[in-house]
Amino acid sequence: MLRETIRPSSDLRNKYPEVSKSLQLRDEAAIITVNGRGDTVSLGYNTYNALKAKITILASIVDGQEDIIEGRIKPVEETFADIRAMLDNME
Numbered sequence: 001m002l003r004e005t006i007r008p009s010s011d012l013r014n015k016y017p018e019v020s021k022s023l024q025l026r027d028e029a030a031i032i033t034v035n036g037r038g039d040t041v042s043l044g045y046n047t048y049n050a051l052k053a054k055i056t057i058l059a060s061i062v063d064g065q066e067d068i069i070e071g072r073i074k075p076v077e078e079t080f081a082d083i084r085a086m087l088d089n090m091e
Helices: 009-014 016-025 045-069 076-090
Strands: 003-008 028-034 037-043
Touching: 003 009, 009 016, 009 028, 009 037, 016 028, 016 037, 016 045, 037 045
Parallel strands: 003 028
Antiparallel strands: 028 037
């Protein structure tokens, strides 16, 4: 689970190296506040990439579920035959 910390926007200006290091070393999101209200979320680069990958996988699962619901399915043998044909055409 992604931990969250709350930091005022002044920390970005006055303590950026500390904030950056904290986000890089921990699986954490910093919620940046302006006047006490949530404004922006900052993540370390690796955490961002991991979340992006998870979102991509989840979106693919949702797409697959929608295909099933809409009846856009066919036997696995036919699917593999289509894949083999596509690969043969690439050579």
